[in-house]
Amino acid sequence: MGDDVDAHLLEQLKKLQAKYNVMGQDLSSYLDGLLYSDYLTYWDYIRLDTLLSLQSPETSFPDEKVFILYHQITELYFRMVILELEQISSRPNIDEQFFIDRIDRIIRYFHNLVNSFDIMVVGMEKEQFLKFRMALLPASGFQSAQYRLIEIGSTDLINLVSIEDRERLKATDINAMLEKLYWRSGATELASGKKTLTLQQFEAKYNSTFHDAAVRYRETNLLQIFQRNFENSERRDEIVERLRLYDRLANLQWRFAHIKSAGHYLRKNQKEIKATGGTNWQKYLPSRFQKVMFFPELWSEQEHEDWGKSVMHAVH
Numbered sequence: 001m002g003d004d005v006d007a008h009l010l011e012q013l014k015k016l017q018a019k020y021n022v023m024g025q026d027l028s029s030y031l032d033g034l035l036y037s038d039y040l041t042y043w044d045y046i047r048l049d050t051l052l053s054l055q056s057p058e059t060s061f062p063d064e065k066v067f068i069l070y071h072q073i074t075e076l077y078f079r080m081v082i083l084e085l086e087q088i089s090s091r092p093n094i095d096e097q098f099f100i101d102r103i104d105r106i107i108r109y110f111h112n113l114v115n116s117f118d119i120m121v122v123g124m125e126k127e128q129f130l131k132f133r134m135a136l137l138p139a140s141g142f143q144s145a146q147y148r149l150i151e152i153g154s155t156d157l158i159n160l161v162s163i164e165d166r167e168r169l170k171a172t173d174i175n176a177m178l179e180k181l182y183w184r185s186g187a188t189e190l191a192s193g194k195k196t197l198t199l200q201q202f203e204a205k206y207n208s209t210f211h212d213a214a215v216r217y218r219e220t221n222l223l224q225i226f227q228r229n230f231e232n233s234e235r236r237d238e239i240v241e242r243l244r245l246y247d248r249l250a251n252l253q254w255r256f257a258h259i260k261s262a263g264h265y266l267r268k269n270q271k272e273i274k275a276t277g278g279t280n281w282q283k284y285l286p287s288r289f290q291k292v293m294f295f296p297e298l299w300s301e302q303e304h305e306d307w308g309k310s311v312m313h314a315v316h
Ligand code: HEM
Pocket: 070, 071, 074, 075, 120, 121, 140, 141, 142, 143, 144, 147, 183, 186, 258, 261, 262, 265, 266, 275, 276, 277, 278, 279, 280, 281, 284, 285
């Protein structure tokens, strides 16, 4: 038994030595390091102290922490979605199973986001929310760059162009389309029609990031990968079913859940309270106006027509 272990250890040492030799490294020094280093702990591994130090409210209303934490949770899920998109886009010779498994993961992440959004709608005291949000101007979830990267990684850029420019810009280059993305047109000031400060700051920080992403995903976004590899696959139906579900979750159900929170807090006795990002949110946020879908080819004419018109359509 003892000899067995030693033989096994020896074998491992030989493999390690070979590994370190290749890089011109001295294994013995690394083993010294192992001897002196501490055991890994859970809290260090997941950087728990750092994570729990990242909630810095602007006011002393306790519910502001609920608001911050839920945004952070959402951004972490967004990160997970992006990691799946990156895996898909960089996979050489991608096959059906790999694609399906990753889309299923994305679907799970979005399910969780949709199902948890009530934390925003009913999980905070309205009186507190309406006060602390004034200290957050002009910041808005609108400025979530990861949300935009998910969009860019999921579909052709043209499908993210504002509805009134979509037909006209079909055969244009990336820059022309980036100029006219639906959210740029959405973020105009109620009163003057000018770009909101929220948008100006967002553009200054992230324009080049979005340009790089548009180039990276031009040929490797989900829609492109589907059309190039699986349009004629035997498993086409399974894949289409999942892509449609993802589209519904991201562009109908998440948007509905989100707008419910805007409606809950920003509508008072039929009057609108100004949004933190200064948009005409009632005209801008609803799916039935934006008509953003990642996979328009996978929806019938009637479904296009009905997009975002009813909550029932979104939920089922
Ligand atoms: C009480 C909760 C919330 C309210 C009242 C709210 C309100 C709004 C409003 C009014 C807008 C329009 C832009 C503006 O004028 O600011 C907006 C946009 C947006 N918000 Fe929220 N929001 C809430 C929570 C969240 C959360 C938790 C996220 C997650 C990151 C989020 C992400 C976004 C995104 C991505 C947009 C842009 C949507 C688009 O371009 O279609 N929001 N929100």
